[in-house]
Amino acid sequence: MSVSHRIGHGLLRALVNPAGRRFRAGLQDVEAVQRAALSRLLSRVAGAPRDQVLPPVDADWRWEQFAEALPVTGYQDWQQVIERQRSFGEGALIRSPVARYQPTSGSTSGVKWLPYTDLFLHQLNSAIGAWLYDLYRQYPRMAGGSHYWSVSWLPNDMRRLADAHINDDMKLLSSGRRLLASLTQAAPESISLAGTSEDAQFATLVYLVADSQLSVLSVWSPSFALTLFDRLFDWRDELVEVLRQGQWGRRGDSLRHLPCPRSVRAAAILHEWQGVPDSTLFAALWPKLALISAWDTAASATWAEALKALLPHAAFQGKGLWATEGVVTFPWQGETPLAYQSHVYEFEDLDSGRILPPWALRTGQEVQPLLSTGTGLLRYRMQDRVRVSGHLGSVPCLTFLGRDDGVDMVGEKLSAVFVQQVLDGLPLDEGQRVVTLLAAQDSDGQGRAGYLLLLDSDQPRTPDNTVRLAEALDAALGKQFHYTLARNLGQLAPARVLCRMHMRERYLGLCRDLGMIEGNIKIEPLRLWPGTLPVALRDVMAAAPGEADRCAV
Structure with missing residues (x-):
């Protein structure tokens, strides 16, 4: 060496030790840590020259007042203000200098820009420091x-x-x-x-x-x-x-x-x-x-x-659950606990619709995180579904289940989590690997929506099981009532399967062509593809018409 x-390594270990010890010390009282974090955050937000279109914020709010006064938000609620701030330097979401604007892109959206403030970077460093502390020990x-x-x-x-x-x-x-x-x-x-x-x-x-x-x-x-x-x-x-x-x-x-x-x-x-x-x-x-x-x-x-x-x-x-918008979990001693020392967290129970603080979560619940962070974005809904897998002290540990931003082209209402379960149950041959299920708004060149499963294969020839897989896929998706109805009404073309060597790389190349960010492209079970299918896929399908055979309704 x-x-x-x-x-x-010696100096870095010494530098991250305080973050690791602080994370360990607060495990028994997540409520106190989170309430204090909200108080600090509100003091920064309330003092900022926020845009008039944003709701006012009171620095003295308690947790319950904060949750009652402000709505749950998404990027569309902040986009206009962020673009004005980024382009003209007008206004600010929080009292903290903006170090840069970080680009991100989702499975169905274009590039979004998030203001990375000094405070937000400090919040990320809290999680990174604790993670590195544990990595060096493990x-x-x-x-x-x-x-x-x-x-x-x-x-x-x-x-x-x-x-x-x-x-x-x-x-x-x-x-x-x-x-x-x-x-x-x-x-x-x-x-x-x-x-x-x-x-x-x-x-x-x-x-x-x-x-x-x-x-x-x-x-x-x-x-x-x-x-x-x-x-x-x-x-x-x-x-x-x-x-x-x-x-x-x-x-x-x-x-x-x-x-x-x-x-x-x-x-x-x-x-x-x-x-x-x-x-x-x-x-x-x-x-x-x-x-x-x-x-x-x-x-x-x-x-x-x-x-x-x-x-x-x-x-x-x-990895834990990290996104450009913030950190939710990171690995710690074999678990993935909430990064409770970083941002302010709430969770929507996906069964009841109730929004809960982290100290109210119970093992087995499936929830969706809401983040309030040093970017100035408050009660920001993450499109992720997680399950509460247990607790470290009072801190919930969370297992990522998948993105919860489904596809609904013609009323079929498919969620990414449901599609992941379908894909996990397909009878794949040895050497076949699922890349993604494309929801194509024009799947057949005639304007009809449909689903195309992309498979990566070790074999250079077209597998014999693609028609059988298409039938199995269509039947499994049909367990969702709305998908079956759309198929019966002719709104959706039959599901199809396309299996080729190097399909993973073909698909990632298509994502890059869409302008998605290299290295952050995450292969997801379900992706909406607007317009007609890419030429690269249509050419492959034209060379293998048997793979587009109609499967049973």
């Missing part, structure tokens, strides 16, 4: 090398904004933690400034492959890591040459701001490699890898298993 790694080998904390990139047409809005895990840390963490990083955050996403991916691979001391690989979506690894084959010859020479070659203009790593060792491993990503390759590249961190629940579970299979010599830890 290098001297910089040793110093960086996985001590991670202190023995370098770390990769995912750097994800804006779409190419948004890169003129990149200096201010790099979408980088490191930018969630305070300046002090960023400085210390940079001593341990395998890849510099300035990779985000590459001319294109492809060049950023290439540079990331060069840095990672060249680093034999890599001990932590942290990404959000496991499909992001898998796609990155697929590029090893696509770019092998170029990677070997760059690693041998220590020069960027044809990508020099795009990556001129980055020093190019040189590793004769890594170049030799790739040169001798047979071309199939497997555990032998990654064990040779990263013998010290101690921990992989990625989403592993709901629709990400399949891809997390694939990532684990490639890196079996490292431990795996699932």
